[in-house]
Amino acid sequence: MRAGTRLGFVLLIAPLLLWLVLLIVIPHVDLALLSLRERVGVGEYAVSMANYRTFLDEPLYLWTFLRTAVMAVLATAITLVIGFPVSFYIAKIARGRVQSALFLLCLVPFWVSELVRTFGWMILLRETGLISGLLQWLGLTDGPVEMLYNDAAMMVGLVYTSMLFMVVPLVTTLESLDDGIIEAGYDLGGSGPSVLREIIIPHAVPGIVAGSIVVFMLSLGNYLTPTMLGGKDSLWFTELIYSQFIVRFNWELGAAFGFLLLVLSSVIVWAMLRLTGQTLEKTMGSA
Amino acid sequence: MIPSMPRPLAYRLIYGAYVTLFFVYLALPLAVVAVFAFNDSVFPALPWEGFTWNWFFGDARPQIGVFHERRILRAIGTSVLVGACVSALSLVVGTSNAFLFNRYRFRGRGLLYVLMLLPLVIPGIVLGISILVFSSTVANAAWDAWEWDLVALRPGLVLVILGQFSFITTIATLVISARLQKFDRSLEEAALNLGAGRLTAVRTVTLPFLAPALVGAFVVAFLMSFENFNTTLMLVGSDAPLTIAMFDRLKEGSTPLLNAVSLLLMLGSSVLALTMIVFQRR
Numbered sequence: 252m253r254a255g256t257r258l259g260f261v262l263l264i265a266p267l268l269l270w271l272v273l274l275i276v277i278p279h280v281d282l283a284l285l286s287l288r289e290r291v292g293v294g295e296y297a298v299s300m301a302n303y304r305t306f307l308d309e310p311l312y313l314w315t316f317l318r319t320a321v322m323a324v325l326a327t328a329i330t331l332v333i334g335f336p337v338s339f340y341i342a343k344i345a346r347g348r349v350q351s352a353l354f355l356l357c358l359v360p361f362w363v364s365e366l367v368r369t370f371g372w373m374i375l376l377r378e379t380g381l382i383s384g385l386l387q388w389l390g391l392t393d394g395p396v397e398m399l400y401n402d403a404a405m406m407v408g409l410v411y412t413s414m415l416f417m418v419v420p421l422v423t424t425l426e427s428l429d430d431g432i433i434e435a436g437y438d439l440g441g442s443g444p445s446v447l448r449e450i451i452i453p454h455a456v457p458g459i460v461a462g463s464i465v466v467f468m469l470s471l472g473n474y475l476t477p478t479m480l481g482g483k484d485s486l487w488f489t490e491l492i493y494s495q496f497i498v499r500f501n502w503e504l505g506a507a508f509g510f511l512l513l514v515l516s517s518v519i520v521w522a523m524l525r526l527t528g529q530t531l532e533k534t535m536g537s538a
Numbered sequence: 539m540i541p542s543m544p545r546p547l548a549y550r551l552i553y554g555a556y557v558t559l560f561f562v563y564l565a566l567p568l569a570v571v572a573v574f575a576f577n578d579s580v581f582p583a584l585p586w587e588g589f590t591w592n593w594f595f596g597d598a599r600p601q602i603g604v605f606h607e608r609r610i611l612r613a614i615g616t617s618v619l620v621g622a623c624v625s626a627l628s629l630v631v632g633t634s635n636a637f638l639f640n641r642y643r644f645r646g647r648g649l650l651y652v653l654m655l656l657p658l659v660i661p662g663i664v665l666g667i668s669i670l671v672f673s674s675t676v677a678n679a680a681w682d683a684w685e686w687d688l689v690a691l692r693p694g695l696v697l698v699i700l701g702q703f704s705f706i707t708t709i710a711t712l713v714i715s716a717r718l719q720k721f722d723r724s725l726e727e728a729a730l731n732l733g734a735g736r737l738t739a740v741r742t743v744t745l746p747f748l749a750p751a752l753v754g755a756f757v758v759a760f761l762m763s764f765e766n767f768n769t770t771l772m773l774v775g776s777d778a779p780l781t782i783a784m785f786d787r788l789k790e791g792s793t794p795l796l797n798a799v800s801l802l803l804m805l806g807s808s809v810l811a812l813t814m815i816v817f818q819r820r
Binding site: 259260262263264266267270271274275276277278279281282285333336337340344353356357358359360362363364365366367368370371372373374375379381411414464465468471472473474475479489492493496497502505506509510512513516517520531532 | 553556557560561563564565566567568570571574581630631634635637638641642644648650651652653654655656657658659660661662663664667668669670671672673675700703704707736761764765767768771772780781784785788792796797800803804807808810811
């Protein structure tokens, strides 16, 4: 490199390194160190696995952790199943103006904050809400029905909140599939389901992976939706982190929880990439 | 399945109905929020008590409108300030990152690129606590060593800005990189041949080409900052941005005031998004 470009290189790499080292790498190392710290006396600390043992010994913590993981996977699967036909419709069936209008319509709800979306579902689902009112008006129920504060309501909210992040990558990959290939599948004697299974889904894998990773991440790390729509029994792991940090001020245990959440999400994202032979650069770069 | 393959009418009807239902599902919560902003009652719920503008302009209890509610107005101001700082910072760093990855081949480039993407796959709440933990480690160390009280490193707006910046920069980088990849380097070389310095060439040729992406990245960053909840929740001090202020309100019980704020938010972000689309078309 010439002297001039060398200086340019240093100037360009400096902000990147400052950002990544000071705000991403060191804070996470510090978080890991804090999670390995145990308070043994006033102002005295020792390195130990005590916080992780607490996590394993307390059934509520472990149970919440597993439940959050399973529910986040479930939310991702439901989002995919609901979003796929719509993405296919937008990418392959709608044409011209209708196509771009439908695509834009998909984006619109996500320009407002998650809080507003959750609030909308609260108005719809609660005892004095619209759906309860509609059911009474139709004479299907005698009294008000409470549909809020349970797992189903929470699931509706989670799926709603992350739909965009599934539909956009799916539409992008499905659009790149040549209609001729689908026609060829039929010409060769394929039926609807077999064309879907043999041609369309394999082609859409990059989009499915990109969408699923983002949706899974967002669901796992969600705090607002489980808090507002979930009930007493639908405790989410992020709520435990929040309560250790802000309510109980037990940062050591909170750090351990945070680290566990990070490990869980990394492992599942990694597994998803491995199973489908994708890489993070490819999936995220295109999403 | 595709228009060139004829399908039975029933199949098409069911498919069409499904897609329609999907869009109803998307629109319903937002429509409901918007409509109940005009309900003349203290609850955003049925029964419908008649139309009113009070939740926007009302100045008497119990119907104090958005424009007379100090706490909400201040929270909007805070959010705008945070959003502007975050977008400006991430735009600068994002542009620099895009140039770095586009123009230079160096050892560790692949690793740095993956590191650059990581903030997208770290849960927001974990980003928040890790920055909280590190900043208080630094602040405590400064206090123990020199008795300096670094207020900026205690929960508050500076940390909120840093926390949001830490992942929004990745998005800004991706948006700007995508456009920079389409840039024809020979245009820059032509400028150099015509006697321009490197910086002049970048400023007069490359940056104007990037302008739509820069505007797009700024708007996206601003909206993401404005609606961010998880990271902000862990780093917030006494000055709450709008989402946090609304969350605290919602926990106390909701009034149509929140609907009115939400409706204004929807209008605001649609205007921003439209501006961006218009800019992209040019």
